[in-house]
Structure formats: C-alpha cells, structure tokens
Amino acid sequence: MTDEHKTEETRALRLGIAGPVGTGKSSVIAALCRHLRDEFAIGVITNDIYTDEDARFLKSEGVLPEERIRAVETGACPHTAIRDDVTMNLMAVEDMERDFAPLDIVLVESGGDNLTATFSPALVDAQIFVLDVAGGGDVARKGGPGIGRADLLVINKIDLGEHVDVDVVQMVTDAENARDGAPVLPLSRKRPETVEKLCDWVRQMHKTYAAGGHIPIDPGPMAPHHHPHADSHEHGHPHSHSHD
Numbered sequence: 001m002t003d004e005h006k007t008e009e010t011r012a013l014r015l016g017i018a019g020p021v022g023t024g025k026s027s028v029i030a031a032l033c034r035h036l037r038d039e040f041a042i043g044v045i046t047n048d049i050y051t052d053e054d055a056r057f058l059k060s061e062g063v064l065p066e067e068r069i070r071a072v073e074t075g076a077c078p079h080t081a082i083r084d085d086v087t088m089n090l091m092a093v094e095d096m097e098r099d100f101a102p103l104d105i106v107l108v109e110s111g112g113d114n115l116t117a118t119f120s121p122a123l124v125d126a127q128i129f130v131l132d133v134a135g136g137g138d139v140a141r142k143g144g145p146g147i148g149r150a151d152l153l154v155i156n157k158i159d160l161g162e163h164v165d166v167d168v169v170q171m172v173t174d175a176e177n178a179r180d181g182a183p184v185l186p187l188s189r190k191r192p193e194t195v196e197k198l199c200d201w202v203r204q205m206h207k208t209y210a211a212g213g214h215i216p217i218d219p220g221p222m223a224p225h226h227h228p229h230a231d232s233h234e235h236g237h238p239h240s241h242s243h244d
C-alpha cells in the first residue's frame with residue numbers, strides 16, 4: 001500500500017462483483033488483484049452454492065497469498081446471501097478485515113445465477129455488474145437493477161464481439177442509455193488499456209470512499225425469477241421468488 005492510499009480511520013472498501021454465470025467475475029477479480037496488489041492490501045471473498053471453485057481458481061492463478069482468498073459456500077440461492085440475509089458474507093468480510101488488518105479493499109464475488117442479482121448496501125460499499133458480449137448484444141437493453149444502477153457496468157470479453165456477431169459499440173451505447181450517464185466500461189483481458197481503465201475506476205472509487213465522499217447506492221431488489229428445480233417449496237426470504 002502506498003501512503004497515498006493509506007486510510008487509518010476507515011475500514012476497507014467493500015466492493016461487490018456481480019453478474020450472470022460465466023460473464024467473467026472471477027477474471028475481473030484476478031485482473032484487479034494482479035494489477036493493484038502492490039498498491040493496495042486486498043482480500044477476496046467468493047460465493048458459490050456448493051463448492052469453493054471460484055476461490056480455488058483465484059488461488060491457482062496465484063493472484064494473492066492463498067489465505068487472502070476465502071470462500072463462502074451459501075448452500076442455497078447465492079443471491080440470497082448477498083442481498084436478503086448477508087450474515088454469512090458479512091462475517092467472512094469482517095473476519096478477513098480483522099485477520100489481515102489493515103486491508104484497503106475487500107472484493108466480494110457473487111455466486112451469480114441470475115441477471116438481476118445485486119448486493120445489499122449492508123454488505124458492500126460499491127458494486128460492479130459484469131455482462132459479456134457472448135451473452136448477446138441485447139442484454140444491455142433489458143435493464144434491471146444491476147445493469148441500471150450498479151456503480152459500474154462492465155461489458156466484458158469485447159474481443160469476442162466479431163465472433164458472436166455482436167456490435168460492441170452499439171451494446172455499450174445501449175448500456176449507457178439504460179444507466180442515465182452512470183459509467184459503462186468495455187473490457188477485455190486481451191486489451192491491457194481496458195484493464196487499466198478498470199483499475200483506474202477502482203483507484204478513484206477507493207479514493208472517494210476513503211475521503212468519506214462515497215454514498216452506497218442500493219440498485220434495488222431483484223426481479224421475480226425461477227430456478228429449474230423439480231421441487232416446489234416456500235422461500236424463507238422476502239423477495240418474490242418461486243421454484244418450479
């Protein structure tokens with residue numbers, strides 16, 4: 001950590017990374033750790049339903065010392081653990097902050113099975129929502145709380161645009177229109193200048209947060225959705241949510 005980023009009085013910036021399955025959340029976290037680990041003291045919490053696969057991926061990439069990467073196995077709908085009852089995650093974040101104090105940034109990766117899952121502001125101070133071009137150019141137009149109101153919307157894998165017939169410029173424009181001027185970042189790990197822009201956004205967010213100038217926003221509740229389970233049962237959490 002450089003003196004410029006030293007924050008004696010504030011706890012770590014808790015930054016959530018959400019988005020549908022496979023859009024590149026773990027890759028975004030790996031890139032941030034690789035590029036920012038000499039500037040900031042970083043910890044990572046991953047969320048999976050039954051496994052610690054994302055944590056194992058990040059450990060195998062060697063992006064941080066292994067003990068700075070911890071998995072929360074939610075055992076249930078992963079969006080519940082980042083939005084409705086954040087206890088497991090909050091404890092994991094607080095343990096991490098205590099064990100490695102002082103940390104500058106804790107990155108929390110959502111399990112992400114749904115386009116509309118977002119973090120509660122009780123868990124994170126700011127959140128990045130990740131889409132990718134391989135999911136289709138029209139996804140950005142569909143809106144929803146993460147696309148519309150996350151602090152940053154990343155459109156990932158722009159290197160794949162031509163292979164999946166997606167007009168990346170149009171997709172970014174659609175996303176900007178859905179966000180009333182909030183930032184949209186086209187990203188590809190194969191284009192270092194885009195990775196640097198992502199790092200700059202995080203640096204700026206940390207600076208604003210450390211100066212007390214960042215107010216966490218709640219992107220809003222997720223939309224009603226279905227899980228492809230065969231059973232049918234009530235959920236113990238309040239958002240509208242049914243299993244078929």
Ligand SMILES: Nc1nc2c(ncn2[C@@H]2O[C@H](COP(=O)(O)OP(=O)(O)OP(=O)(O)O)[C@@H](O)[C@H]2O)c(=O)[nH]1
Nearest residue numbers: 020021022023024025026027112157160188189190
């Ligand atoms: N071409 C290309 N592939 C990428 C890029 N970023 C990630 N990927 C690939 O996309 C796939 C999914 O990436 P992950 O980082 O595992 O995505 P995720 O959102 O964490 O996935 P889940 O945790 O399963 O939801 C992997 O095969 C990555 O190698 C990129 O910028 N360009």
